[in-house]
Amino acid sequence: MTTVAKEFDAEAAVGLFSGVCEGSLSHLYRSSPIEIVPDDTIIISEGVRLRHLHIVRRGVIELFAQAGESRTTISLLGPGESFILAAVVNNAVALMSARTLGGTELMHIPANLFRKLLKSDQQLLRNVACSLAGNFRGVVRHLRDQKLRSTNQRLAAYLVRLHQQQGARGVVRLPLRKNLIASLLGMQPSSLSRAFADLQVLGVTVEQDRVNLAKLEELETFACLHQRVDATDATPVNRYRKVDGSPERLEKKGIRDHEI
Amino acid sequence: MTTVAKEFDAEAAVGLFSGVCEGSLSHLYRSSPIEIVPDDTIIISEGVRLRHLHIVRRGVIELFAQAGESRTTISLLGPGESFILAAVVNNAVALMSARTLGGTELMHIPANLFRKLLKSDQQLLRNVACSLAGNFRGVVRHLRDQKLRSTNQRLAAYLVRLHQQQGARGVVRLPLRKNLIASLLGMQPSSLSRAFADLQVLGVTVEQDRVNLAKLEELETFACLHQRVDATDATPVNRYRKVDGSPERLEKKGIRDHEI
Structure with a gap:
C-alpha cells in the first residue's frame, strides 16, 4: 500500500x-x-x-x-x-x-x-x-x-442503544453533554430532565454522566425497539461510534467541554 | 428505442x-x-x-x-x-x-x-x-x-408546498384523505382538525377537500419555509407528485376512497 x-x-x-x-x-x-x-x-x-x-x-x-x-x-x-x-x-x-x-x-x-x-x-x-x-x-x-416514539421512549431507546454499543452491563456513560443529547432526541433540555425523572420507575438513575439501567429488559420493552429494524447497520458511521463513541474519546476531542 | x-x-x-x-x-x-x-x-x-x-x-x-x-x-x-x-x-x-x-x-x-x-x-x-x-x-x-416545526407549522408548510405544486392561486385541493395527511405530518387526526382551526387566523378555510389560502404570505412566514432548503428537488418523487398528485388522479387510483 x-x-x-x-x-x-x-x-x-x-x-x-x-x-x-x-x-x-x-x-x-x-x-x-x-x-x-x-x-x-x-x-x-x-x-x-x-x-x-x-x-x-x-x-x-x-x-x-x-x-x-x-x-x-x-x-x-x-x-x-x-x-x-x-x-x-x-x-x-x-x-x-x-x-x-x-x-x-x-x-x-x-x-x-x-x-x-x-x-x-x-x-x-x-x-x-x-x-x-x-x-x-x-x-x-x-x-x-x-414519529413513532414519545420523548420518554426516545430517551429509553437512546439509552438501550448506548448500552449495546458500550457493552457494559447495566450502566452507560453519556458521551455528550445533555443539551446536545436533548437536541439529537428532538426535545428541549427541560423535557430531557423530565424524561430522565420519568424513567426512574424503569430503573434509570443518573449520576453526572453515568446512567444506571437497573431494569434493562423493562426499559427495552418500553422503548419498543425492534431487534432488526432499530439495530444500527455496520456502516462507517457505526464503526466510528463503536471505536470513538466512548466518553473518554469524545472528551479528548473536546466535545464534553463544549457548551451548546 | x-x-x-x-x-x-x-x-x-x-x-x-x-x-x-x-x-x-x-x-x-x-x-x-x-x-x-x-x-x-x-x-x-x-x-x-x-x-x-x-x-x-x-x-x-x-x-x-x-x-x-x-x-x-x-x-x-x-x-x-x-x-x-x-x-x-x-x-x-x-x-x-x-x-x-x-x-x-x-x-x-x-x-x-x-x-x-x-x-x-x-x-x-x-x-x-x-x-x-x-x-x-x-x-x-x-x-x-x-424536529423543527410545530404541528400547526407542519400543516402550514404542507399547504404552502401543495400550493406551489398545484399552481392555483390562493386555493389547493387536498390530494389525500385527512387521516393519511395527519399520519404523513406526524400527528393524530384530532390534532390535524385543531391545526386547521388554528390556521383560520392565517386565512386558511376548508370546504371538504378544497382549502382556501387567503393570506398566503402570512402562512409562508408562519411555516418558516426556507426557499432553497424546503423546495423539493426535481427527483422522480417530485415528478410523480407534479403529474399525479392532483385529487383527480389519486381519486382514479382509489386512494380517496380508501379508509386508513
Whole structure:
C-alpha cells in the first residue's frame, strides 16, 4: 500500500475510498487541502450549494438544521466520515448546516473533481452508492424515532442503544453533554430532565454522566425497539461510534467541554 | 428505442433506468414478474430482508413504520418510483413496510439480479447513486419538518408546498384523505382538525377537500419555509407528485376512497 492509500485508509473516509484505485486517490489527495479548524466554526450553512465534500480526519462535526427560532441536531460525525455526500453527488444545496465541536481536522475535496471521478472510477461510485444507502437508512431510523416514539421512549431507546454499543452491563456513560443529547432526541433540555425523572420507575438513575439501567429488559420493552429494524447497520458511521463513541474519546476531542 | 426500453421508459422507474443499456433492461425485464395487487395488500414488512426491488407501474404505495401501538406514514409513491432501494443495494432488512392504496401494478425485480447488474452496468449504478442521494434528501426534509416545526407549522408548510405544486392561486385541493395527511405530518387526526382551526387566523378555510389560502404570505412566514432548503428537488418523487398528485388522479387510483 502506498503512502497516499495508507493516508486515506488510516484517517479519512475509510468506507468511501475502500478499494479505490491509486490514481484516483492520488488525484484527490493532491487537490484536497487539509485544514485544522477551531471549535464552533461553521463549515456549511444550509441552503448553500457545496463546493467541497468534507472529510473528518480528527474531531467531531455536528450536522444541524434551523427554521426560524428552532434548531435541532441531526447527526454527529467523527473520523472517517464525510459530509454532505448527497448534496455533492446531486450538485444540490445543503439541507443541513455543519459546525466543528472542539478542534477538528478536515480534508476538503473539490466537489467538481469528486463528481468527475465518480464518472471514471467504478469502485468509488459503488462505495458512494453503499454509503448513501447507509446514510438514508440512518435518517429513516431517526425519523422513525421522532414519529413513532414519545420523548420518554426516545430517551429509553437512546439509552438501550448506548448500552449495546458500550457493552457494559447495566450502566452507560453519556458521551455528550445533555443539551446536545436533548437536541439529537428532538426535545428541549427541560423535557430531557423530565424524561430522565420519568424513567426512574424503569430503573434509570443518573449520576453526572453515568446512567444506571437497573431494569434493562423493562426499559427495552418500553422503548419498543425492534431487534432488526432499530439495530444500527455496520456502516462507517457505526464503526466510528463503536471505536470513538466512548466518553473518554469524545472528551479528548473536546466535545464534553463544549457548551451548546 | 426498442419495446423493452420503451416499456421501462413509459411506466417504470424512469430515473433509475434512464440511459441504461438495452442488454441490462432486457435481462431485468425478462426476470421481473409484473403483478396487479389489490388494495390494502402488504408488500413488505419492516424487519424483513428484501428479495425484490419493487417498481410502481400504476397506483399508489404507502411506506409506513410501526413501533408498538404507534404507526406513521413515511412516504407515498406513485408510478415510476421504486421501493426500497437502499435496503436492496446494501442487502439489508427493510426499515419501512409497504402496502398498496387502491389497486396497484408492480414489477418485482429480483434483488440479487439487481445487485449483480449494479456491478456490471455503470449507468445503472450512477442512476442508483443519484436516486439514493435524492431519497436521502427527501427523508432529511421530512425529519426537518418533524424536529423543527410545530404541528400547526407542519400543516402550514404542507399547504404552502401543495400550493406551489398545484399552481392555483390562493386555493389547493387536498390530494389525500385527512387521516393519511395527519399520519404523513406526524400527528393524530384530532390534532390535524385543531391545526386547521388554528390556521383560520392565517386565512386558511376548508370546504371538504378544497382549502382556501387567503393570506398566503402570512402562512409562508408562519411555516418558516426556507426557499432553497424546503423546495423539493426535481427527483422522480417530485415528478410523480407534479403529474399525479392532483385529487383527480389519486381519486382514479382509489386512494380517496380508501379508509386508513
